[in-house]
Amino acid sequence: METILFVTSTEADGTLNRHALEALGTAVDTAVSLPGSPLVVGLFGEKIEAAANSIANCGAVRFLGVEGAEFTQARYATDAAALEMLCRASKATLVIAPATSRMARVIAGVSHRLNGRIDTHVNAIATSNDQVAITRWFYRQRMFSELTRTQRPWLLSVDSGCHTAYQGESQNVDIELLPIVLGSDHLRTKVAGFKAPSADQQTIRPDADLLFVTGAGWTKKQKDGQTHPKEAEQLILGFLRETKASLGGSKSLVDMSGEGEQVLQFMSHLNQVGQTGATPRHPKGLSTCCHGEEPHVVGWRFIRERRAVNLDPNCGWARGKADVLYVADAFEVVAKVNALLAEKHSTVNA
Amino acid sequence: MPDPLQTLEPVTGVGLPALKNEMMLPAVLDPWAGHALYEAANLAKKVPGSKVYLVSLGQKAKLQQVMMTIAQKVSFELVAIDGPASGFTDAHEVAPALAAAIMAIPGIDKSRLLLFGGWESASRGAGATMQILGEILGITDQFEGVDEITVQDDGSFQVLERVEGGKHQVSTCAGTPAVLGWATGNLGEPRNDPQVGMANMRTVMPALQRAKPAKVAAEGVLYGRVELPKQQRNTRIVKDMPADQIAREIIEWISQK
Numbered sequence: 332m333e334t335i336l337f338v339t340s341t342e343a344d345g346t347l348n349r350h351a352l353e354a355l356g357t358a359v360d361t362a363v364s365l366p367g368s369p370l371v372v373g374l375f376g377e378k379i380e381a382a383a384n385s386i387a388n389c390g391a392v393r394f395l396g397v398e399g400a401e402f403t404q405a406r407y408a409t410d411a412a413a414l415e416m417l418c419r420a421s422k423a424t425l426v427i428a429p430a431t432s433r434m435a436r437v438i439a440g441v442s443h444r445l446n447g448r449i450d451t452h453v454n455a456i457a458t459s460n461d462q463v464a465i466t467r468w469f470y471r472q473r474m475f476s477e478l479t480r481t482q483r484p485w486l487l488s489v490d491s492g493c494h495t496a497y498q499g500e501s502q503n504v505d506i507e508l509l510p511i512v513l514g515s516d517h518l519r520t521k522v523a524g525f526k527a528p529s530a531d532q533q534t535i536r537p538d539a540d541l542l543f544v545t546g547a548g549w550t551k552k553q554k555d556g557q558t559h560p561k562e563a564e565q566l567i568l569g570f571l572r573e574t575k576a577s578l579g580g581s582k583s584l585v586d587m588s589g590e591g592e593q594v595l596q597f598m599s600h601l602n603q604v605g606q607t608g609a610t611p612r613h614p615k616g617l618s619t620c621c622h623g624e625e626p627h628v629v630g631w632r633f634i635r636e637r638r639a640v641n642l643d644p645n646c647g648w649a650r651g652k653a654d655v656l657y658v659a660d661a662f663e664v665v666a667k668v669n670a671l672l673a674e675k676h677s678t679v680n681a
Numbered sequence: 682m683p684d685p686l687q688t689l690e691p692v693t694g695v696g697l698p699a700l701k702n703e704m705m706l707p708a709v710l711d712p713w714a715g716h717a718l719y720e721a722a723n724l725a726k727k728v729p730g731s732k733v734y735l736v737s738l739g740q741k742a743k744l745q746q747v748m749m750t751i752a753q754k755v756s757f758e759l760v761a762i763d764g765p766a767s768g769f770t771d772a773h774e775v776a777p778a779l780a781a782a783i784m785a786i787p788g789i790d791k792s793r794l795l796l797f798g799g800w801e802s803a804s805r806g807a808g809a810t811m812q813i814l815g816e817i818l819g820i821t822d823q824f825e826g827v828d829e830i831t832v833q834d835d836g837s838f839q840v841l842e843r844v845e846g847g848k849h850q851v852s853t854c855a856g857t858p859a860v861l862g863w864a865t866g867n868l869g870e871p872r873n874d875p876q877v878g879m880a881n882m883r884t885v886m887p888a889l890q891r892a893k894p895a896k897v898a899a900e901g902v903l904y905g906r907v908e909l910p911k912q913q914r915n916t917r918i919v920k921d922m923p924a925d926q927i928a929r930e931i932i933e934w935i936s937q938k
């Protein structure tokens with residue numbers, strides 16, 4: 332028997348994001364599969380009422396909250412204080428949170444305060460005979476294992492895309508608001524806001540159906556012996572415009588862009604996919620001008636369908652890493668794709 | 682950690698799972714930790730009176746191998762701890778070992794500490810060690826996924842942290858101490874400088890000799906079988922198809938729901 336706390340921060344508008352609802356879905360399933368294990372909800376943020384009401388029917392026996400202007404900002408000291416208090420008040424043995432950047436910043440630190448244990452980037456929680464086991468990856472998506480722990484509380488942060496999001500009727504709930512006293516030590520850090528690329532340079536789209544990955548080949552000398560950075564840039568941006576895909580890059584390409592070369596100014600390290608980059612989740616991925624080396628491809632672990640365009644029939648993709656490898660010139664193929672899509676869109680709009 | 686260019690294969694180890702031929706695999710400095718080191722060195726150069734310590738837990742022989750590749754990059758003083766650098770050990774055991782080593786540095790002033798490290802390791806990718814370490818040392822200004830720090834004249838500093846959707850959160854912290862878990866940052870890998878290497882090696886070898894063994898494992902954790910994903914796909918290799926036809930195939934594929 333466990334006491335399960337689902338805990339998360341609320342969004343600026345007082346709601347819960349999809350990732351949080353997915354983690355709640357996991358928490359609800361876990362509670363249901365462990366008879367006699369109550370589910371408690373803990374929320375913190377500037378305002379939490381709307382969020383609590385929206386999940387009123389998730390089966391929780393208590394709704395705990397920490398609320399106030401200081402919790403608007405994602406700041407370690409205040410978020411950790413709120414999370415710690417929610418965990419303590421719930422007497423949870425199992426704490427389930429979404430692995431959002433905000434929760435990920437504090438959850439391990441709080442596990443230490445509680446003399447508990449943390450596992451992050453959890454992909455699945457399974458139960459059998461009152462035992463809880465989690466699955467996570469090791470060595471950057473190279474291998475995975477199930478594991479259990481004897482220590483409690485056990486805090487778990489759950490990756491996005493691993494569970495369907497909770498859905499339920501809204502209703503007013505009674506929230507037990509926990510009083511929290513903050514000192515100046517909690518407020519040494521101030522969040523000024525966010526820095527985002529301008530709208531037309533916003534190339535990372537986590538909800539896109541397609542990940543479009545570009546490799547260093549886009550900047551290499553082509554069959555005419557020349558490089559074509561301007562054309563590459565136009566083709567890539569054109570593809571993103573037509574398909575609404577999210578843009579990924581190989582390390583070689585983003586490193587070049589970072590060094591201020593005359594190529595692909597819209598690429599940054601945030602686009603990098605792989606060992607030292609992101610491991611995004613999209614249903615499909617199309618790789619172009621990228622060799623498909625292992626440290627790159629580990630970033631594709633959660634891309635279901637994979638196709639690649641490369642001039643080299645012996646590139647990494649050919650060796651069982653892609654479903655389809657088109658041995659072709661990506662400049663030509665992407666130009667054609669863009670032209671065909673533009674034509675299609677203009678007939679639809681006409 | 683083992684060089685990511687190597688094939689990594691899990692095996693049942695003594696107690697914890699391990700990697701096949703783990704001791705034979707060439708070791709590299711964990712990539713995000715490497716960025717943290719370069720950023721630390723860069724900052725130390727700009728702020729007079731600063732000093733960079735590199736506190737590293739790993740098998741002694743592996744640490745020595747790693748030092749051969751990074752000692753020429755930037756100036757630091759090594760504090761070595763002899764123990765496993767495995768993805769299967771627990772951050773709750775690694776962090777106390779690092780904390781003890783940090784506290785044992787002669788003359789260390791905790792109030793002036795900027796604790797830099799990788800935000801996630803390439804072995805476990807948990808993003809837990811830095812936070813727990815900060816908590817043990819009583820540091821509650823912490824930043825994760827850091828790509829930039831800018832120190833102001835009054836000792837305060839601005840930090841850019843990665844958040845969802847390709848954005849950065851911009852924060853200002855009143856001053857040290859703080860924990861910064863680094864992502865890639867903005868610096869390229871420094872070029873090798875033999876003079877820096879020579880200066881570093883004077884402290885590296887004694888530090889390796891002094892390295893205390895740390896008992897680091899994962900008490901209370903029971904691992905199931907560690908498995909490799911079934912990653913081999915049946916790749917259809919399409920040659921000699923005109924670009925036009927490939928484009929149509931790709932469009933059809935991306936339009937399917």
Ligand SMILES: Cc1cc2nc3c(=O)[nH]c(=O)nc-3n(C[C@H](O)[C@H](O)[C@H](O)COP(=O)(O)OP(=O)(O)OC[C@H]3O[C@@H](n4cnc5c(N)ncnc54)[C@H](O)[C@@H]3O)c2cc1C
Pocket residue numbers: 545546547548549551553580581582583584603604605606607608609619620621622623624625626627630640641642643646659660661662685686709712
């Ligand atoms: C510690 C470590 C961490 C790393 N982390 C990462 C990581 O996170 N992400 C990552 O990506 N890499 C990572 N790498 C680097 C990785 O090993 C490769 O070096 C890198 O992915 C190569 O990038 P690329 O395929 O774009 O470039 P290249 O290897 O230069 O390949 C370019 C490709 O473009 C093709 N090409 C050229 N012109 C055309 C054209 N007109 N049409 C079609 N194809 C064309 C070529 O055939 C070639 O295959 C890491 C390496 C190490 C050691």
